Structure formats: C-alpha cells, structure tokens
Amino acid sequence: MALPSAATNLRRTLADPNGFVVAPGVYDGMSARLALAAGFDALYMTGAGTAASVHGQADLGICTLNDMRANAEMLANLSPSTPLIADADTGYGGPIMVARTTEQYARSGVAGFHIEDQVQTKRCGHLSGKLLVDKEAYTTRIRAAVQARQRLGSDIVVIARTDALQSLGYEESLARLRSARDAGADVGFLEGITSREMARQAVQDLAPWPLLLNMVEHGSTPNISAAEARELGFRIIIFPFATIGPALTAMREGLEKLKRDGIPGLDKELTPQMLFRVCGLDRSVQLDAEAGGSAFEGGVDLREK
Secondary structure, X not given: XXXXXXXXXXXXXXXXXXXXXXXXXXXXXXXXXXXHHOOOOXXXXXXXXXXXXXXXXXXXOOOOHHHHHHHHHHHHOOOOOOOEEEEOOOOOOOHHHHHHHHHXXXXXXXXXXXXXXXXXXXXXXXXXXXXXXXXXXXXXXXXXXXXXXXXXXXXXXXXXXXXXXXXXXXXXXXXXXXXXXXXXXXXXXXXXXXOHHHHHHHHHHHOOOOEEEEOOOXXXXXXXXXXXXXXXXXXXXXXXXXXXXXXXHHHHHHHHHHHHHXXXXXXXXXXXXXXXXXXXXXXXXXXXXXXXXXXXXXXXXXOOO
C-alpha cells in the first residue's frame, strides 16, 4: 500500500485544528539532511537561499522556474513523506506559466508553495521598494495555480502571499488575501508583518483560513518564536535563514582562518566519513549490500594512525 504523499500529509496537518507546521529554511541537500536529522517534520525551500547558493546572487528575481524546480525536486525527494514548502516567487509569468509552475512543483514532490503579488522583477520581501501587480492580476495567478492543481488531482497546497503591506497598507493587503482565498488558495501569507498586534489581528480578520508566518530575523517582522506563533493562531511558521545564516557565518570564519593560518583547523570529528554520513553514506552502503553488491565489504572507515 502506497504511503500518503507529502502534500497529503501537509493537508491533513492543516485540516487538524491542533495541527501546526514548523519548517526551517533549507537551501541545499546538506542543510536539508541536517534539518531532517534534527527531527523537523517539514522543510521550507528558501528562494533567497536558492539564489545565493545556486547563483551567488541576491534575491532579486534571478532564479528561473527551472532553477527553483530542480532545487525543490532534490530537496523534496530526500524524504518523500516529509512536506517541503517551496518559494515559487511570482509564478514566473502569466496564468499559463503559473499553471506550469504548479504542475512541475507537484510532479517534483513539493507539498506546498507560495505565489506573491510582486512584479516579475521581484525582490526579497524584507527589502524596501517592492513593486506590485494589481489585485486582479494577482488573483489570476492564484486562480491559475488552483485550477492547475485541480486538473492534476494533486493535494499540493497553494499558499497566497501578498507583499502589499509595505506600500499599500494593511486593508489593501487583507483585500488581496481575501480575493486569493475566494479564488481557492489554501493558506494565506501576509509578508512583512511589523508587530505582534498586527499578527494577531491578521489571524482574527481572516479566520478560520490558515495563515503562514514568515519569521525572518532582523527583517521587518519582530522576532516571534514557533510557540508564540502558534499561540497567535498561525498554522505554519517558516524560518528562511535558519540554515543559510549559520552557514554563512561559519564559512566566513573558516575561510578567514585558512587565509590567516594556512590550514582550516577543523574539529577532529569533522572527518570525510562524518560528512558523508550526514548525507546518507550508511544507507547507501546498506542498499548496496541488500542488492548483493560487494563494493563496500571492506568498510569505509580509515584505520587509526
């Protein structure tokens, strides 16, 4: 009997009045493996992290659908039953492209994705100066995604994000989210919430529609913990910089040490074997043995010197 898909698992969690999703941001295979090993039940593919890691570029609409789908597919299939929520930016075009994005994400194993109302040359939601399409164009994007999901018979969760708060205010943001909800979006996402009071009010104003909180530390939104977000009434919280932030700090410090001392000076436990075990080495060896292979009969661990 086939196991439920990650999208079905995400839908079941959202259907449970007590269900709550905490998804750390991941941007590559290793960060996803570490998040899974830490025991998280969902992951979030950050668009900013994808742009930074794949292209070495800021989150300014650099990534294409192909970039994002390829990264999302790899991440989603590291643990096919664990929901991956993925950034889908603007949907990468008009209704036809939004439908294509939905189809490709669904077939790649993504459990849920969010589409926003910025213009095609978008930017990170926690940068200023964002430009928006009108409410009608935004609603068309959401409707195209919902219709594509229905045609596929997929459980993929459509999350409607609005970036209107910064330039058009709270009431227009609510109007856009309500329009997206009426078009069939499963979850709402008010980007750039600026206070706890606003966070609580948004949940109340859009109840019982489930809302997602984007917790970007040191951005527009005050620091809100997962427990507090749940108390405020949110159903999903994502932490986009949860892995790429510490990775940036650690890599910068390590490279500065290498430049200064001529050797990285890694901790003793950071062996090649340890790195590869994080990335599934032991399972790969087991798969080879179960199939009758003998490539790893001698083991993979070096003898002590």
